Amino acid sequence: MNTEAVVDIRDLTVTFTGGRGAVNAVNGVNLQVKRGEVVALLGESGSGKSVTLRSLLRLHPEKRTRISGGLTVLGQDVMALKGAALTGFRGKTVSMIFQEPLLALDPVYAVGQQISEAIRKHEPKVSREDAEKRALEALKRVRIPSPERRLKAFPHEMSGGMRQRAMIALALACNPQVLLADEPTTALDATVQIQILLLLRELQRELGLSVILVTHDIGVAVEVADRIAVMYAGRIVETGPVRDVIRNPSHPYTRGLLAFRAHGAMKGARLDAIPGAPPDLAKLPPGCAFAPRCKQADEGCGSTQPEPVQLGLEHWARCLKLAQAAE
Template sequence: MTGPLLQIEDLRTVFRTSGGDVAAVDGVSLDVVRGRTLGIVGESGCGKSVLSLSIMRLVAHPGRIASGRVLLEGRDLAGLSNAEMRGVRGKDIGMIFQEPMTSLNPVHTVGFQITEGIRAHEPHVGKAELRERGIAALARVRIPSPERRFDEYPHQLSGGMRQRVMIAMALACSPKLLIADEPTTALDVTVQAQILDLLRDLQAETGMAIILITHDLGVIAEMADDVAVMYAGRVVERTSARDLFEDPQHPYTLGLLGSIPRLDEDRERLLAITGAVPPPFALPPGCRFAPRCPFAIEACRAEIPALRAIGAGHEAACLRAPVEEALA
């Protein structure tokens, strides 16, 4: 098939509060291409995880998708019944949740949890084949002694091995799309590198698309083909990973990149973005980044800027873009 695997169109996810609905995801539009990795980056509280849960239709009450479409090969997931959506989860879209220490059920063996998706989507598979496929899934993510690990419980595994189990669970039914929400959080740098290498190898082997959610721009540089930068529930910059690092066009992206230490520069202090991400119930007027932006002018506080083309395949939601003009 041609065209994007997944299309998110003007998606808005809200949570009901005593003061009315507040939007955690507010008008997000993104495409995910087959065989490529889309990195979604931003500070905590920007709406990245809520976006991933919205795709999977796992937003808990009082949250709900208020408007927009999530098209998987042209099929609108937002309009499916709960039963139909259960047929999509695991089979067509797999997800690695945050915190493998708490995402695995402590009272079930690793093998039981890995084969749960197979049992749900392929009820005809017998016990012997289930075990065989579960062990193969563990071997696929390079867990040593997979036959023994299949019968062990999560507390018997290290953090890195539990993360590999989460990956094995997500890939057990060979999904077309894998959503990895902070897949390297709380892992040391050596294990982090191993997990990223594993995801890259599995993508090359299966051709699946990946949505990689992280706050770590180093992970984005290593893994992503395309990048969306989120701030306060909206996408503020969208481009290829190469262009993001070589020619960032939104002041928020500049701030994120400026906070990373570089070996080729001698600086006494790193750049820092002042303030914090505003909560969704107390958003400022106009551009949501304006109160923290060193380039903001009065017009920035009067209207919410829309994503617009800055260059070929490069969009930014900033009235002052291109950056060169703002710095002049």
């Protein structure tokens, strides 16, 4: 194992069974996140971004999910965690924030109470009074105005941006080392979005967090991340330091995303604007899943699974045309 990697995902495959056949949501994802690094996971709807993040917290319905591959966080084998160890891991080692804070915050409890209870759940020895003090600190940390008053506020009494700040406070209350952020700003309007992203970046630096940030917006990825991983049909098709991927986008799908942005259509636009539709995850083609939408594809692309081609120190892409060009 790369000792530098805080999060180490090796050949992760996630298949949902039951219903109408097997859905191959994630198909051999490799992703490492170093200490203090922000990796943006980019890709259109249904590409497997959330499933990848949820795997790290073991949030899938166990009976209907087949998972294989390796999931390691700070040297711990995530798949082997059980009972109290798994509960402790969620929130204390790895925490997650979601697009819609109302799903994570409980509507019937005041925000301060939710934070102090989360602290006491993970650290039962902490007194109620100390947990309340820490909840106040947590609200201050996310720069909520009048934090003393907000401790007693209910989620519905807060604006969208404020709720998102409260959710970040809750996610960070137990001092996790890894933060998974699943489109944390898409539900917010543009100015609030920027404020929340800046806050996340500041906290990430201050606390040395390793972050995986899921986003539809390549502009957000460029602003916030150190590294980009582009997902398509449950695979990472290109990954590299932000600068390399922007200067030398090498997978046709990544180039499509960037061309779309260059035409001024970006800024909050969805990635789905590349012509064509993503493949049916129950019937993936034997070759490259992007081939049916790719202008460069030929017959070989539909039948051969492309291996990763190295383009720079940490930059690689999976495309048969790149492999052929390199030969």
